[in-house]
Amino acid sequence: MFDIQLNSIPEAQAAEVLIYDRLGSGPDQISAKAFREQLESLGEVSEIRVRIHSAGGSIPEGLAIYNTLKEFGNRIPVDVFIDGVAASMASVIAMAGRTITMPASAQMMIHKPSFPQVSGGAQALRKHADDLDKWDSDLLDIYSSRSRLGREEISQMMDKETWMNGVQAFHWGFATHTTQTEVLAPVASLDNFKNVPENLKQVSGANEKDDTLTVQAETNTPEPTSEILKARAEVYGAENAVAWIGLTEAECQSKWIEAQAESVKQAQAESEELRKTVKELQAKIDEMEATAQALQLGAAEGVSTQGPPKIDGPKTLKDLVKIG
Template sequence: MKTSKTSLAAAMALASGLMPPQASAGLNAEQVSPLSETWYSIKASGNAGAEICIYDEIGGWGISARQFATELKALGDVSQITLRLHSPGGDVFEGMAIYNLLKQHKAHVTVHIDGLAASMGSVIAMAGGTIIMPANAMMMIHKPWGIQGGDADEMRRYAELLDKVEGTLMSAYRDKTGLDDDSLTQMLKDETWMSGAEAVEKGFADQLAEPLQAVASLSSKRLQEFETMPEQLTALLNPQGNSPKPPAPQATPAPQATPQPAPIAETEAQIRARIKQEEQTRRTNIGNLAANFGGTRAEAIASVIAECQNDMSCTIEMAKDKILAHLGKDSTPSGGGHIHADNGNIVGDSVKMALQMRLGHATDGEAKDKQDNPYAHMTLREFARASLIDRGIGIAGMNPLQIVGLAFTHGNSDFGNILMDVAYKSVLMGWDESEETFEQWTKKGSLSDFKVSNRVGIESLPTLREVRPGAEYKHITVADRGEAIALATYGEIFSINRQAIINDDLRILSDMPMAMGRAAKATIGDLVYAVLTSNPEMSDGKALFHADHNNIASGAPTVDNLDKARQKMRTQKSGTRHLNIRPGFVLVPTALEASTLQTIKSVSVKGADINSGIANPVQNFADVIAEPRLDDDSAKKWYLAAPKGRDTIEVAYLNGVEAPFIDQHEGFTSDGVATKVRIDAGVAALDHRGMVQSPGT
């Protein structure tokens, strides 16, 4: 899903160089060393510091936030980070991840906006404890946008997503500037451009620096998507070779550049070898593009690939553009077409969708796109190959086992994440489709940590006291005694290994994860019925079902015995106040299911003439739930439980998340992806007054 307006395939004019603030007046752009051709760099510097440079689009074909996190961590214990920023923005989720990594780092972050900080570039800048902007630098903020096709419900859901994304952007701006939400909302809506002075005035920057004499130019054609870009930014967007040179400064003499050691000259043989290797790599990478297309499409682009390989000036990016143009030259628009929205990871999303379709996980709307998905008929091994090629990772000469192994272990490959996402969907299907009875009658709760908590039953509140005219209201007093409940973690590990990928064994992504999802819910069911049948001790020192609790009945679930059990629940009190609890469920072993249903569903009393006028007093007074776990304890014992939501037995989940979690570890130690399914839950009886037990005799 493309949620950032600045997810641009921007080609930055990096070779023209960037003039850092310390290389001020008097130096021409061509005197500055060219930047690296990657869109960012991280390097350690002296005095426990580090410098990070981001001079391009965020995300896209560049580095992932995961690799950014890995390299940031590799810096070790640094206390100062200098971030140099010149970016039109990019992928919103990659940008938020980088912002959070910098914001949460213990080092002090100083941000230098060396030219442009637009869209997600401006959000990343907000991570700085100190933000420094030259007078001629620019910052831009705007609302996120994307493209979606579908029915009205899908459009509304997409609009809600954009609103949530906007909320995360506003949070970053608000934390830095202190501006109120109304002001920020209007600025985002207006696509606000700010010079260095304006950014400092509004709180988006802390210090104003002297204007830069040369900055890296941006040659991205998509920058024209910005609707209100100011005219003074034109000089920043034009290549420097076509821009008029700034007048020589009059007052400040040019600082002397530090002498640099002369580079070691290459021999003619070394130059030839290097050029030959670069050309071979270029041809191999272009040839690997064919793996992204299957069947007749691969044949259709063979001539284009050959043409690009023979043209030494054709880069892999140019080859991609030519392939897409060749495939689309004979296409015609069709009415009612579907607009695809994505997060920029086209290959990864397509591979994931193809896998979901093969496993039967795709929705009807998604399945309609199968014919347009070039990966729909590929095997798992071919998916691994495509994932590597998409990231520009060379695989020439590798056998299938090596390719799959590299797909699991390479830092830039998202193959393992794709498999985990698909497996997690299978886990959730197993959880959702599992038929467990405890969900029908227990109370759902939430705990924020693993410490023991005490639940004070709301049934323990006394009646309200009279407040005489002019008298003060008094605080209610609740007993400090409460039932203890605590979370525990339950889980297992299964592996998605290379052998399963080579064998195209889809069961490892469907059957096993679904079984784990069913097992997770069954584990909660075991805990619930273990509490019910074990008759645990409550906080008053007495068992859950105890004569002193007035919640023990007798006999089989006949009309008379059910009515007596109901009376015990109806007459429960809190002090002198009647609680008037009505039964909601009859819990029986499967051995009593048929007879109990007959008793409760019948219009008349068993044995009486249907025309005698004797009505069944317990007809439909509660729902019958038959549970085989109760048979394991006793084929005769049965229970009454209050309606759902009352204080009976609580099932609490960590932060209220009841679905299982899935964690992944990939690498050589696991020869694939080790996937851990876990669930954090706690089960405890809350109050004896919402339940009645009969031993059945």
């Protein structure tokens, strides 16, 4: 499902974007072309809210949608809400948000780009491999621009196909906010992935073609009272505080490790300087011992080590001739 509509909010008009299906150019898929055309048809809006529940899909289409949202984000706020699953390229699109909000039970998945079905000769396969290497670098750039982790750590997570819930995503910097636990809604098939959490396997594919049940469930949900909203706000704050405490502890530990590493590095430098000084002193001692030995040898043989004995007598050829 893909839909963009205007929602009236006080003193502003916000566009709400639903990305609830696979990304691609085929039937029932979300194409970058249709996505951009619908956004541009809205005219002037004050904010774009993107709601994601998707297993991902086409790499080129996903990157184009990401770039479109980044472009609009240069003019107006773009906020992302992950309602259930943001897997593969859907997680890349999420990174376009000024804010990225995930319930604690929502799931995000990052992995290496791949071609599920590839055919052709050696040259064609080499081109596919080159394309994958380039896309891999592009995705690393996007993830590392938001995450607190380094490129190498993110690359290792992508190698393993890493799933993370809202609190984990917040802790690692893939989300900016996490909220209360929600029941996951069905998502399109996740059969192409290898490390899908058990709770997602149970809902994957259920009602994949039936939007009526989901709409009906939303229709029958009563509006929350002010007391419920207040309680939810307190829960949001508590969960965010817990996540921030975990982050602060990790940062403190990291700072302590950095300080210890710097102390070791300084001690190593001082030790190296000391070894150099000792080596120079040892060379001087060796030189002095050699000189002392030479003096002792000269004394034993009755010969000065200061040079040949001085001989008084003629010093020039003229003097020698006179002597002769």
